Amino acid sequence: MQIETYPDRELMQLQLANLLAGQLAETLRREGKATLAVPGGTTPGPVFDTLSGVDIDWANISVVPTDERWVDEDSDRSNTRLLRDRLLRGRAAAAQLIPLYAPGHDAPEEAVEALEQGLAPHLPISVLLLGMGEDMHTASLFPGGDRLEEALSATTRLILPMRAEGAGEPRVTLTAPVLRAAVRVHVMITGAEKRAAIEKAAGLPPMEAPIRAVLDQAVVHWAE
Template identity: 40%
Template sequence: MIMAPPKIEAFASREALFDATASVLVAALNDAVAKRGHAGFAATGGTTPAPVYDRLATLTLPWDKVTVTLTDERFVPPSDASSNEGLVRRHLLVGAAAKAAFAPLYFDGADPEEAALKAQDGVAAALPFGVVLLGVGGDGHFASLFPGNPALEAGLDPKTARSVIAVPPGSPAPDLPRISLTFQALIQASLIVLLVTGQAKKALLEAPVDPGLPIAAILNQDRAPVRILWAE
C-alpha cells in the first residue's frame, strides 16, 4: 500500500506545537509498550526539541520499558554543549524518565567509524522504534544525512545491513564528524514525527517535495507512517 504524502499539521504557536508533539510521542511509546512489552525512541537533537523533552519527561509512561537512542550525534563528548546526548540527558532523562535505558552513539576513545559500529548493538535493542522524532534542515537533511556528503548514499541505502554510520565533515555541512542512524534503521518504526518550525521549512515540505533532497526518502517510503507537526 502506498501512503499518501503526509499533510502538514499546523499549530497556532510553538508552545502548542511542543505540547502536541509530547502528547503524540507519549501515546506512541505507550502503544508500543502495550503491544511489545518495550518501546524504542529515537530522539533528535538541536534546540527545537528541548521543550518537547521537558514536557515528555513529566508524562505518564513505563519508562523502565523504554530505550532511548539518538537519530544522530555530533562526535563530541556528552559534556560538550553541542552534544545531543547531553541535551537528552538534561531535558528528557530526568525524574521518572531517568529509568529509561539509553543507547549512545558516541564512545570515548573510539574514532567515528569504531563508534558507529559499537553503537549498533544498543540501537538494535531499541528496534523497532515505537516512535522516531526527526528535525529537518533547510537543506533537506535529516539525522546527519546531508546533501552532497560522501556518506549520504550509504545512509540512504534501503538494503544496507548497517543501522549506524560515521559521517565525515563536509562542505557546507556538517562542520564536525557525526554519527547517524541510517534511513533503513529509522523507518523501522511505528511512527515518524517531523518537528518543524518556520516558513522556510514549511515551504520545503509542502508537496511535491524535491526528490533530490534527503528528506524525500522519509516522505516517500511506505514502511512507517509520517506526521509533520509545524508552527511558525
C-alpha cells in the first residue's frame, strides 16, 4: 500500500483532480476512450468540481458510480445525483453516465442483470477513485453485508445488490473483481481515524476490512 500525504485537504483535492485528469487523458490518447469510476459521499465533491472543468475529450469518457443506494435520482442520498450536480457539468457534461440504478424497480434484484449488461462494454475501469468508511468499507462492500463473501470472491458478476446494517437503504455495488481489474486505483481519505483504519485494514482479511481487496494495487491519498 502506497500512502501519499498532503499538508491540507484543499491541496489534496486539487492535485488529485489533476492526477485523475492526466491519467484519463493518457488513456484517451492510447485507446480513444476511457472509463472513470468514482464514489459518492461528500469528500470527493471538490475533486469533481475541479475535474468537471478540465479540457479533455469527455465525449469519449464513461463515468460510473462505484455503488449506488436504491433511491430515486432526485434524492439527496443518491450518488447519481451527486455526480450530475458536481461532476457531469461544464466540460464534463459531455461524458456518458453508466447508471447503477433503474427507476421503476422496487428492489435492485429486479434490475441488476440489465444494469450489468449496460456496464460490461465500459470495462475494465481505466481510472478508479474509491473512498473508505471508518468501518473499512469501500463502495458498498460492507463488513457484515449479506452478499459480501460473494462480492469479494472470484465471481463473474459485475455488480451485486448489498444490504448491511451500516448501509441504510439497499444498495448495488461493483464487485471486488471489477474494482481490482481497474488499470489505476486511488483511495481518498481524510482525518486521523481513517488513516488509522486503513493502516489497520492492511493486516486484516477482506471479509473484516473490505478495502483490503484493493489495497495491494492502490495509491492512498490522505490529508488531515
